[in-house]
Amino acid sequence: MANIIDLKTFTDSRGNLTVVEKVIPFDIKRVFYIYGVDDSVRGKHRHKKTLQAAISIQGSCRIMNQSGTGQPYQEFTLDSPSKCLIINPEDYHWMDRFSKDCILMVFASEFYDAGDYIFEPYEQ
Amino acid sequence: MANIIDLKTFTDSRGNLTVVEKVIPFDIKRVFYIYGVDDSVRGKHRHKKTLQAAISIQGSCRIMNQSGTGQPYQEFTLDSPSKCLIINPEDYHWMDRFSKDCILMVFASEFYDAGDYIFEPYEQ
Numbered sequence: 113m114a115n116i117i118d119l120k121t122f123t124d125s126r127g128n129l130t131v132v133e134k135v136i137p138f139d140i141k142r143v144f145y146i147y148g149v150d151d152s153v154r155g156k157h158r159h160k161k162t163l164q165a166a167i168s169i170q171g172s173c174r175i176m177n178q179s180g181t182g183q184p185y186q187e188f189t190l191d192s193p194s195k196c197l198i199i200n201p202e203d204y205h206w207m208d209r210f211s212k213d214c215i216l217m218v219f220a221s222e223f224y225d226a227g228d229y230i231f232e233p234y235e236q
Numbered sequence: 237m238a239n240i241i242d243l244k245t246f247t248d249s250r251g252n253l254t255v256v257e258k259v260i261p262f263d264i265k266r267v268f269y270i271y272g273v274d275d276s277v278r279g280k281h282r283h284k285k286t287l288q289a290a291i292s293i294q295g296s297c298r299i300m301n302q303s304g305t306g307q308p309y310q311e312f313t314l315d316s317p318s319k320c321l322i323i324n325p326e327d328y329h330w331m332d333r334f335s336k337d338c339i340l341m342v343f344a345s346e347f348y349d350a351g352d353y354i355f356e357p358y359e360q
Binding site for chain 1: 247250251252253254255256257258263264265266267268269270271272273274276278293294317334339341343347353358
Protein backbone atom coordinates (compact mmCIF):
# COMPACT_ATOMS: atom_id res chain seq x y z
CA MET A 113 0.00 0.00 0.00
CA ALA A 114 1.16 3.50 -0.79
CA ASN A 115 0.52 6.33 1.61
CA ILE A 116 0.76 10.10 1.71
CA ILE A 117 2.84 11.94 4.28
CA ASP A 118 2.76 15.69 4.84
CA LEU A 119 6.02 17.60 4.72
CA LYS A 120 6.78 20.65 6.85
CA THR A 121 6.74 23.91 4.92
CA PHE A 122 8.02 27.13 6.44
CA THR A 123 6.62 30.25 4.79
CA ASP A 124 7.68 33.79 5.53
CA SER A 125 7.98 37.06 3.61
CA ARG A 126 11.06 35.72 1.77
CA GLY A 127 9.31 32.66 0.35
CA ASN A 128 8.71 29.00 1.13
CA LEU A 129 10.97 26.24 2.37
CA THR A 130 9.83 22.61 2.48
CA VAL A 131 11.87 20.04 4.39
CA VAL A 132 12.23 16.29 3.96
CA GLU A 133 13.96 15.04 7.09
CA LYS A 134 13.32 12.02 9.33
CA VAL A 135 9.92 11.44 7.72
CA ILE A 136 10.54 8.94 4.95
CA PRO A 137 11.09 5.30 5.92
CA PHE A 138 14.45 4.75 4.21
CA ASP A 139 17.85 6.27 3.51
CA ILE A 140 18.03 8.12 0.19
CA LYS A 141 20.51 6.53 -2.20
CA ARG A 142 19.16 7.90 -5.47
CA VAL A 143 17.21 10.97 -6.52
CA PHE A 144 15.65 11.70 -9.87
CA TYR A 145 13.31 14.34 -11.17
CA ILE A 146 11.06 14.28 -14.19
CA TYR A 147 10.01 17.46 -16.01
CA GLY A 148 8.78 18.65 -19.38
CA VAL A 149 6.56 15.57 -19.57
CA ASP A 150 3.97 15.29 -22.35
CA ASP A 151 0.77 13.23 -22.06
CA SER A 152 2.77 10.06 -21.50
CA VAL A 153 2.11 7.43 -18.90
CA ARG A 154 5.26 6.65 -16.92
CA GLY A 155 6.11 3.97 -14.39
CA LYS A 156 4.13 0.75 -14.94
CA HIS A 157 6.28 -1.38 -12.71
CA ARG A 158 6.92 -2.45 -9.17
CA HIS A 159 10.18 -3.35 -7.45
CA LYS A 160 11.78 -6.23 -5.66
CA LYS A 161 13.51 -4.07 -3.07
CA THR A 162 13.23 -0.36 -3.82
CA LEU A 163 11.08 1.99 -1.76
CA GLN A 164 10.33 5.41 -3.24
CA ALA A 165 9.02 8.76 -2.12
CA ALA A 166 7.42 10.97 -4.79
CA ILE A 167 6.67 14.70 -4.57
CA SER A 168 5.22 16.98 -7.21
CA ILE A 169 7.42 19.98 -6.44
CA GLN A 170 5.46 22.06 -8.93
CA GLY A 171 2.27 21.44 -10.88
CA SER A 172 0.46 18.13 -10.53
CA CYS A 173 0.23 14.55 -11.69
CA ARG A 174 -1.70 11.43 -10.82
CA ILE A 175 -0.23 8.22 -9.44
CA MET A 176 -2.28 5.03 -9.69
CA ASN A 177 -1.21 2.15 -7.51
CA GLN A 178 -2.01 -1.49 -6.84
CA SER A 179 -0.33 -3.40 -4.03
CA GLY A 180 -1.23 -6.98 -4.99
CA THR A 181 -3.49 -9.34 -6.92
CA GLY A 182 -7.13 -8.47 -6.32
CA GLN A 183 -6.26 -5.37 -4.33
CA PRO A 184 -8.20 -2.19 -5.10
CA TYR A 185 -6.46 0.54 -7.06
CA GLN A 186 -5.33 3.54 -5.07
CA GLU A 187 -5.53 6.90 -6.84
CA PHE A 188 -3.37 9.78 -5.65
CA THR A 189 -3.21 13.31 -7.00
CA LEU A 190 0.12 14.91 -6.20
CA ASP A 191 -0.56 18.63 -6.37
CA SER A 192 1.43 20.21 -3.55
CA PRO A 193 5.15 20.51 -2.76
CA SER A 194 4.26 19.45 0.80
CA LYS A 195 2.61 16.16 -0.21
CA CYS A 196 4.87 13.10 -0.40
CA LEU A 197 3.74 9.66 -1.57
CA ILE A 198 5.55 6.64 -0.12
CA ILE A 199 5.59 3.79 -2.64
CA ASN A 200 6.56 0.36 -1.31
CA PRO A 201 8.29 -2.37 -3.34
CA GLU A 202 5.08 -4.34 -3.92
CA ASP A 203 3.24 -1.28 -5.25
CA TYR A 204 2.68 -1.58 -8.99
CA HIS A 205 2.25 2.04 -10.05
CA TRP A 206 2.02 4.38 -12.96
CA MET A 207 2.01 8.15 -13.32
CA ASP A 208 -0.07 10.16 -15.77
CA ARG A 209 -2.05 13.43 -16.10
CA PHE A 210 1.13 15.48 -15.76
CA SER A 211 0.43 19.20 -15.87
CA LYS A 212 2.73 21.01 -18.30
CA ASP A 213 4.65 22.62 -15.44
CA CYS A 214 4.89 19.44 -13.34
CA ILE A 215 8.23 18.61 -11.74
CA LEU A 216 8.04 15.18 -10.14
CA MET A 217 10.84 14.50 -7.65
CA VAL A 218 11.49 10.91 -6.57
CA PHE A 219 13.75 9.62 -3.79
CA ALA A 220 14.72 5.95 -3.89
CA SER A 221 16.11 3.60 -1.26
CA GLU A 222 18.43 1.75 -3.66
CA PHE A 223 20.84 2.51 -6.47
CA TYR A 224 19.54 1.85 -9.95
CA ASP A 225 19.40 -1.84 -10.78
CA ALA A 226 17.55 -3.00 -13.89
CA GLY A 227 17.04 -6.38 -12.18
CA ASP A 228 14.99 -4.76 -9.42
CA TYR A 229 12.07 -3.90 -11.76
CA ILE A 230 9.01 -6.09 -12.28
CA PHE A 231 6.99 -4.90 -15.27
CA GLU A 232 4.18 -7.45 -15.23
CA PRO A 233 0.96 -6.12 -13.68
CA TYR A 234 -0.88 -8.07 -11.01
CA GLU A 235 -3.66 -10.34 -12.21
CA GLN A 236 -7.05 -8.79 -11.54
CA MET B 237 36.04 25.56 -2.15
CA ALA B 238 32.73 24.91 -3.82
CA ASN B 239 32.56 23.11 -7.15
CA ILE B 240 30.04 22.32 -9.85
CA ILE B 241 29.26 18.79 -10.94
CA ASP B 242 27.18 17.88 -13.97
CA LEU B 243 24.22 15.56 -13.52
CA LYS B 244 23.07 13.05 -16.09
CA THR B 245 19.87 14.02 -17.87
CA PHE B 246 17.99 11.59 -20.09
CA THR B 247 15.72 13.27 -22.62
CA ASP B 248 13.30 11.53 -24.93
CA SER B 249 9.94 12.27 -26.51
CA ARG B 250 8.21 11.84 -23.13
CA GLY B 251 10.28 14.47 -21.33
CA ASN B 252 13.41 14.83 -19.22
CA LEU B 253 14.75 12.85 -16.31
CA THR B 254 17.76 14.02 -14.30
CA VAL B 255 19.48 11.64 -11.88
CA VAL B 256 21.50 12.27 -8.72
CA GLU B 257 23.21 8.99 -7.92
CA LYS B 258 26.78 8.17 -6.81
CA VAL B 259 27.96 11.68 -7.75
CA ILE B 260 27.70 13.73 -4.57
CA PRO B 261 30.34 13.16 -1.89
CA PHE B 262 28.05 12.33 1.03
CA ASP B 263 24.94 10.41 2.07
CA ILE B 264 21.76 12.49 1.96
CA LYS B 265 20.16 12.89 5.39
CA ARG B 266 18.11 16.00 4.74
CA VAL B 267 16.50 17.62 1.73
CA PHE B 268 14.92 21.02 1.47
CA TYR B 269 13.64 23.12 -1.38
CA ILE B 270 13.10 26.85 -1.56
CA TYR B 271 10.53 28.43 -3.88
CA GLY B 272 8.47 31.57 -4.30
CA VAL B 273 11.47 33.61 -3.18
CA ASP B 274 11.39 37.41 -3.48
CA ASP B 275 14.51 39.57 -3.85
CA SER B 276 15.88 38.30 -0.56
CA VAL B 277 19.40 37.19 0.13
CA ARG B 278 19.44 33.76 1.80
CA GLY B 279 22.20 31.71 3.40
CA LYS B 280 24.97 33.89 4.89
CA HIS B 281 26.53 31.14 6.91
CA ARG B 282 28.92 28.24 6.82
CA HIS B 283 28.84 24.97 8.73
CA LYS B 284 30.93 23.00 11.16
CA LYS B 285 30.12 19.63 9.61
CA THR B 286 27.41 19.84 6.96
CA LEU B 287 28.14 19.38 3.27
CA GLN B 288 25.47 20.47 0.83
CA ALA B 289 24.57 19.98 -2.81
CA ALA B 290 22.43 22.70 -4.44
CA ILE B 291 20.51 22.49 -7.72
CA SER B 292 18.26 25.06 -9.32
CA ILE B 293 15.63 22.62 -10.57
CA GLN B 294 13.85 25.46 -12.36
CA GLY B 295 14.76 29.08 -13.02
CA SER B 296 18.02 30.46 -11.72
CA CYS B 297 19.81 32.00 -8.77
CA ARG B 298 23.30 33.06 -7.83
CA ILE B 299 25.44 31.54 -5.09
CA MET B 300 28.41 33.51 -3.80
CA ASN B 301 30.97 31.62 -1.82
CA GLN B 302 34.14 32.17 0.22
CA SER B 303 36.12 29.26 1.61
CA GLY B 304 38.36 31.06 4.10
CA THR B 305 39.92 34.33 5.25
CA GLY B 306 41.55 36.13 2.34
CA GLN B 307 40.21 33.64 -0.18
CA PRO B 308 38.68 35.01 -3.38
CA TYR B 309 34.92 34.95 -3.75
CA GLN B 310 33.53 32.29 -6.04
CA GLU B 311 30.44 33.25 -8.03
CA PHE B 312 28.16 30.54 -9.38
CA THR B 313 25.02 30.92 -11.44
CA LEU B 314 22.75 27.93 -11.03
CA ASP B 315 20.58 27.96 -14.12
CA SER B 316 20.15 24.33 -15.16
CA PRO B 317 18.51 21.27 -13.55
CA SER B 318 21.68 19.36 -14.51
CA LYS B 319 24.08 21.66 -12.64
CA CYS B 320 24.83 20.78 -9.01
CA LEU B 321 26.97 22.89 -6.68
CA ILE B 322 28.84 21.07 -3.90
CA ILE B 323 29.26 23.35 -0.88
CA ASN B 324 31.73 22.21 1.76
CA PRO B 325 31.48 22.99 5.49
CA GLU B 326 34.07 25.80 5.33
CA ASP B 327 32.24 27.55 2.47
CA TYR B 328 30.60 30.74 3.69
CA HIS B 329 27.85 31.26 1.12
CA TRP B 330 24.82 33.25 0.28
CA MET B 331 22.16 32.99 -2.41
CA ASP B 332 20.51 35.86 -4.25
CA ARG B 333 19.19 36.92 -7.67
CA PHE B 334 16.44 34.31 -7.53
CA SER B 335 14.31 34.30 -10.66
CA LYS B 336 10.61 34.35 -9.84
CA ASP B 337 10.21 30.75 -10.96
CA CYS B 338 13.34 29.48 -9.19
CA ILE B 339 13.11 26.23 -7.24
CA LEU B 340 16.33 25.67 -5.35
CA MET B 341 16.79 22.09 -4.13
CA VAL B 342 19.41 21.39 -1.45
CA PHE B 343 20.67 18.05 -0.20
CA ALA B 344 22.51 18.02 3.14
CA SER B 345 24.84 15.49 4.74
CA GLU B 346 23.51 16.02 8.28
CA PHE B 347 20.21 16.44 10.06
CA TYR B 348 19.31 19.97 11.04
CA ASP B 349 21.32 21.22 14.00
CA ALA B 350 21.24 24.92 14.92
CA GLY B 351 24.66 24.46 16.53
CA ASP B 352 26.22 23.51 13.20
CA TYR B 353 25.78 27.02 11.72
CA ILE B 354 28.47 29.72 11.79
CA PHE B 355 27.02 33.09 10.82
CA GLU B 356 30.12 35.25 11.11
CA PRO B 357 31.75 36.00 7.74
CA TYR B 358 35.47 35.48 7.24
CA GLU B 359 37.66 38.54 7.78
CA GLN B 360 38.73 40.01 4.44
